[in-house]
Amino acid sequence: MSFNSFSFILIFLPVVLIIWYGLNYFEKRKLADLSLIAASLVLYGIFSTNFVIILLISCIGTFGITKLMTKYEGASKAFLATGIIGNLLLLGYFKYTNFFLTNIFAVLGKELSELKIILPIGISFYVFSQIAFLIDLYRYSKGTDNRESFDMESVSLSEYILYITYFPKIIQGPIALPGEMISQFRSAEKRKPSAENFRKGIELFTIGLSKKVLLGDNLSKIADYGFQYTYYMDTLTGLLVLISYSLQLYFDFSGYCDMAEGVSMMLGIELPRNFNSPYKAISVRNLWQRWHMTLTRFFVRYVYIPLGGSKKGKLRTALNVLIVFVLSGFWHGAGWTYICWGLVMGIMVVFDDLGIIATKGDIKKHYLLREKPMFIIPQKIGQILTYIIFLVSLVFFRSQNMTYALQYFKQLFIPTWPGFMYKTSAVLDIPENYLATTATNLYAKNMTNMVYLVSWIILLIISFIVIRSKNAKEIVDSGATSKRFTAFLVILFVWSFISLSQVSTFIYFQF
Template sequence: MLFNSYVFLLAFLPITALGFFLIGRRSQLFAAGWLAAASLFFYGWWDVRYLPLLLASITFNYWCAMHLRPRRHPRAKLLLACAIGANLALLVYYKYAGFFAASFSELTGSPRILLQIVLPIGISFFTFTQIAFLVDTYQGKVVESRFVYYLLFVTYFPHLIAGPVLHHKEMMPQFADRRIYRFSAREMAVGATIFCIGLAKKVLIADNIAPYASPLFEHPDAPSLLLAWSGVLAYTFQLYFDFSGYSDMAIGLSRMFGVKLPLNFDSPYKSQNIAQFWRKWHMTLSRFLRDYLYIPLGGNRHGPGRRYANLMATMVLGGLWHGAGWNFVVWGFLHGLYLSIHQVWANAAKALHLPVDAKPWKVIATLLTFIAVCIAWVFFRAQDMATALTILRGMHGGFGVALPDSVMHGLHAVQPLLARMGVSSYLGGGSVFIEAWGWIAFAALIAFLFPNTQEIVRRYEPALDFVPGAGNLSGRLGRALVWAPTRKWAVALGVLALASLLALNRPADFLYFQF
């Protein structure tokens, strides 16, 4: 079931909310059970065959946690290792068995083994959430003996499919708070506002820009410079608004129930360096990789060489988490390399007292970071290495520079100059070319110059505590776009919601569903 579908918006959500608040008047436990049951129904809507797998995973991890708390088992460390290994084994089988089999066949030259394994939706997220819970339980950071609340913690439908990756200590105190079981008009208004903005990002921007990205990655042929960049930038902003929209919708849905999810997205394309990018993109995954992989590997405690090796290992494994393919390995490697280069540069800039806080420098740094991220996205999106390398060659002008005939005709005054620069023409595609760059310009305007959702609702969004410095708007535009429960905002959001609903004829999956 998709958030951006009529069955969810007009049936599942109102029935679930109504039942939750009615039952919550009588019993918190039964209301939590109702929400957990609704979340299981939400998951089973996709494919009921994988519902037993989810329940088995939850039951197994709950049993392990009960024996780890507080290190009751005589071999608690071994039990923790076995529990984490079992979780990872499940994830590896469903997500990577086919990849490993294909790689083995290529290396050995043996007949290719085709494994027909369907990836259970959300398996990466509920696996990582439970691994974090096991580790925190072993370390004595959390204690949870109520199975219904643990079931709700793992299956809670706003986050179940594509995150954020939750920590037990963030969620369980909220589920135990009796105030969330009473309907709140304020919480409903804030949640609905955030949800409407997220829905608009998804259906009005991401889905409309997607057709200009797919042709390049599906049939790259020999793309000229502008065609290659138009496809890559279209995908860059499609992914941005798709994932940002989902994150907003998840937070908004949860706020309707009075529960605050951690922020997962904070205008990452405005970042001035790659480290800042990863503090703003998929924030809960970055936190998980830092706390449960980078720091246990040694972090930065054993000198620069070890630090760079740990960064590379963390990002490569983070790339593999996103998908089973060598292109994801390369994507993770590139980001590990980016982070290492950034550390070297930051140390050098500090030693040389370079004016890195000057505004021109920040603009250049933001642009360079954005270009580096775009290059890495090519491997993230491409189906294979050959496609990625072809597109990269086009982005660097390897197939020349060309414009549609209709566009060249409109630029007849400068045609001689364009010809001397090596710009040629080709038949057809003029309207598509203009539309693509029009959507890219519009998306860039929103992403770089407008406040993000948490900035818009910053006075009503306590979850901003998870983002240091968030909500510091400057400029007339930012101040004008601060949300408040007024009639003007109600009308504006009503129009936005209506436009989004009218665009739901063909609901499209969120890109992060495949991870």
Template sequence: MLFNSFGFLFIYLPVVLAGYAWLGRYGPRAAMAWLTVASLAFYGYWDVRYLPLLLASIAGNFWLARRLGAAAGAARRRWLWAGLGANLLLLGYFKYMNFFVLAIGTLTGQHGQPWAIVLPIGISFFTFTQIAFLVDCYRGAASEPGIVQYGLFVSYFPHLIAGPVLHHREMMPQFADPAQGRLRAANVAVGLSIFVIGLAKKTLIADNLSDMVAPVYAAGAHPQLVEAWIATLAYTLQLYFDFSGYSDMAIGLSRLFGVKLPLNFNSPYKARDISDFWRCWHMTLSRFLRDYLYVPLGGNRLGPARRYANLMVTMLLGGLWHGAGWTFVLWGGLHGLYLVIQHAWRGWRGGAARWWHQPLTLMAVMLAWVTFRAPDLATAADVYRALAGGAGLSLPHGLAASGQLFASLGLHPGFDGVRWIDFGGLGPPTLAVAAVLALWAPNTQEIFFHYEPAIERIFHAPTWRWLDWHPSPAWGVAMLTLFLGCLLSMNKVSEFLYFQF
């Protein structure tokens, strides 16, 4: 059941809200139990075969947390390693087994066949959430709560499928709040408005960019210069509006119940360096990789060489987290290399900002997205070759009259059309609007600044004062109009890109 589906909007969500309000009269535990059951039903709708897997993961980690809490000395370490091993084996089997089977087959020349394994949706998110919880229990920074609270913490439906990665210290106090179970008009107004903006990002922007991307990145497409650059820019914006749209929808849905989620985005394409980009893109995953991988490896405490090695290892594993394929490993490696270059440059030339830092960072990120999007390394190489001009230049038919001008510049492109880009469709104008919004407009958290939409308070009110959201008839009409536009565009429901991770 997708957030951008009629079944979710007009059946599931109203039923969950009504049950929450009704059971909330009997206390917060009843309301939390209802949300837990509703979240498990939401997961089971995708594939009921994997609901027992989620339940077993929740029960097993809850039991391990209790063992950790009761143990002392070396026994605590053994329980921790047992928990980490169990979680990583589960994730490794479902997500990476075929990757290793094919890699070993390639190395041995036996070309092994992939196993019939279906990836359970959301497994990366609920596994990482529980790994962080076990580690913090070991460190004494967390203790196992009641089973209802813990089950809701892991399975909470706004975050379960594509994040954000939750942290116990942020969520558990909210689930235990005595005010739970009461629907408040302010929360409903803020939550629905944020949800609608996220829905618009997905249905009106990201989905209209997909037709400019998929044909160019298909295996064997062999794009040319103009096609490759347009498609790469379109994917850069498609991925952002798809994932940030989902994250806004998750924040809005959770706010309906008076629960704030952590942020995942803070205008990452405005970043002035790669470190800043990773502080603003998929923020909860970046936090997890920093706190539970980079810092335990030694962080920046053991000298520059070790720091660079830690950065590379962290980003390579971060790339592999996104998908079991060499394209994701290469993408993570590119970002690791970017970070090493940035820190080396900063140590040599200092950290003063320059006007060209933002466009250079955006270009580096965009070029790395090629490997993230390509289905295999051969297709990625084709796209890179086209971006560099190695596949030739073909322009639309309408520019044929300018042939003399191009010839005077020493250029002799073909005018047989750009095969994969429909300049008469919604894609090109959507691309222009998306670029303006991503690079210059205030983000959702700034628009709702005065109503603290998420856990973090790292924003300021929008510079454009007319975009400062507040309950009013004008904003109500605007949100209703936007919602109706989204409904009219939902004739072809598409999945969120991050569901595959």
């Protein structure tokens, strides 16, 4: 069950809210926590009951290791390593087994049929959450990390499972830290209904739903078709398909983040921000401070800093950055295309850090090669260059394999015009185009393809207008409650709700 479904909006969410606040009103806090765990497992279990079994075994096993860490402090490092390795092996088996076996057999000159291993939804997210808990507990027990605002050693099994399984975040993130969530679950104030939280939650959910359903899902039709027929793509169509995919990816993930934050806000719990207008970024480094922010934080906190960060010399700093981004690419998918994408992003961040070119407003105190940047460019130019770099990198991210990626680059940079644009735009046979296509079929049949093409261009224009405007969090935090704004939200919700029948899956479910 997804957030963008009739059953979630009409049944699941209202029932969960009533039970949660009802039990907390009668001060049945333990039962309220258990009800939220049950709701999370039900939502997760709709995808597969086997996924729930794997999740619970993983949670109970990791929690058991945390208790051994606390009880036997002398061996806590060994238990920490056991917990981290165990979680990585779990992730590795389900996500990377076929990748490694296929490549090993390819080196040996043999072919291997892929094993039928079904990847549990959200496994990358809850595995990283468990690793975060293990490391933070170890640091807390050793007194090397005082950022946690609660006693980590006193966390109960139910609190731990609630932290891992909390349904607004388990399937697609954010990757929240223990202190961000468990301290809120323990707060009596957070369990009281708040009109302000409900207002913000409903507004966030509505905006997120509309971005996903009205923009992201329609753009996905173009992107899926274009990347499927890479070999037939002409240059201009290939460029527009790539732009469409970049916008689909943006609205899909941005929409989910808004909905997740909105649902959690209705429950009185604030999720860490995970998306902050990344296409307004003025450098590649700045982009990764805005896109999937909690994943970036995870790699910085648990990989980059332990590797030495920027404290072991300039060459080591650059290497650490590349390691983080290659791992990030591999986290996104078991394929060479994802690894190449991560490497490209890492190289561009290192280039930002060299100090050759910097964007005004994004100037660091120290660079790897220079104290001050050699060239400083305006922010607008920095934004455009950043978007173009990210756009080109998405060829690796979206292509089926390296062969298709290289072919896509060929189609982009060797000008061709076989006229594939009309065929591509024709996939926008959506309800919004019904009146226009019906009229043209009756009175100007040869203009039907033009209707689809114009609707594609309009969709792209609207998408860029939305991206350049205030994001959902900024709109909601501004407290705009005018009648016009309320009416606009109602129209968005009704339009999105009607469009749910043609809904698609969130992209990040596969990660």
